[in-house]
Amino acid sequence: MTDTLLLNAGYEPIKVVSWQRAITLLTLGKVEVLEEYDRSIRSPTLVIKMPAVVRLLRMFRRNKQPVKFSRVNIYARDHYRCQYCGTKLAIADLTYDHVVPRARGGRTVWENIVTACVPCNARKSDRTPEQAGMRLLATPARPTWVPVMTLRLSMRSVPDAWQDYLYWTGELGP
């Protein structure tokens, strides 16, 4: 086994990378090594143990693949709260609102869509927040967080060094 388990800053597994990739991240100062294999890697200048588990030192932002624009992700960005009255609701009870109404040229984009409860959505109707006398809790923006990824691994192929970290996910397949 020459793969390395990559954890985010919060010690949650996010993906499996090659040990070469792990070494690159290590030399760039982006990760710390939590577990090592017995095998060593030799280069002209150093000998290091092959990393088994590494942890990102900073919160990872994924810039190349933007967060998918979807109803559920809008609710997640807004912490499942109506952005007008602040009420926290279940997904089934939430709606989304065009801040600048579509009838007034408002677009369906991250920056113009907010989570709203049914009463606030009805009250605001086809008006801007100013016209309706309603204030937004926060200015809507494109989120930069990484959605939770699910690791699918076969338990048989998981090295012992990973066990302690995978225990927490509860996402392992058969």
Ligand SMILES: [Zn+2]
């Ligand atoms: Zn509301």
